[in-house]
Amino acid sequence: GEEVAQTPKHLVRGEGQKAKLYCAPIKGHSYVFWYQQVLKNEFKFLISFQNENVFDETGMPKERFSAKCLPNSPCSLEIQATKLEDSAVYFCASSQSGQARQPQHFGDGTRLSIL
């Protein structure tokens, strides 16, 4: 598609439950990025993929967060044993290439609320 599609728009989970978010990048874009935006507008980079392969995972809290981009499926970001501090908007972005000169196209985000 011509837009990055993220589902669901909103997700509510009790503390300790699992949360799974999905992202379909723009067709033809090779790179997918996940960012976390907390209430103070701060963006935190989590992970990026080049097609199905992890490209950069330096931002991932590896204990509870995992992500995948499988062929012919939306990419996913999964959080096990959610904590209150995981409440945030999670944005997925895609770009044609991973180079600095390519703008990133963002989806509408998934608002995750942990109760």
Added chain:
Amino acid sequence: GQQVMQIPQYQHVQEGEDFTTYCNSSTTLSNIQWYKQRPGGHPVFLIQLVKSGEVKKQKRLTFQFGEAKKNSSLHITATQTTDVGTYFCAGGDHMLTFGGGTRLMVKP
């Protein structure tokens, strides 16, 4: 690691007044990108600057990249209510490091 700071955090202006947000990086940037995020929305790419001292204009918006490629600014002339939102600068060679954003509020 790289840090990108943005000031001011908030700016209230009367419609028709000008607005400027400033962005500073702790390291030299290969490029800087600017995004606009409306309330409840997602970041939308505005522009990218690559060259030292570069200036680009988009209608009422003027973007500058510093000579040392460590700072940048976005200036809006004669703000309109449609300019409301948070403006972010972002730099990075692959993933983006975002500034904290400047939230612009315009009183009609």
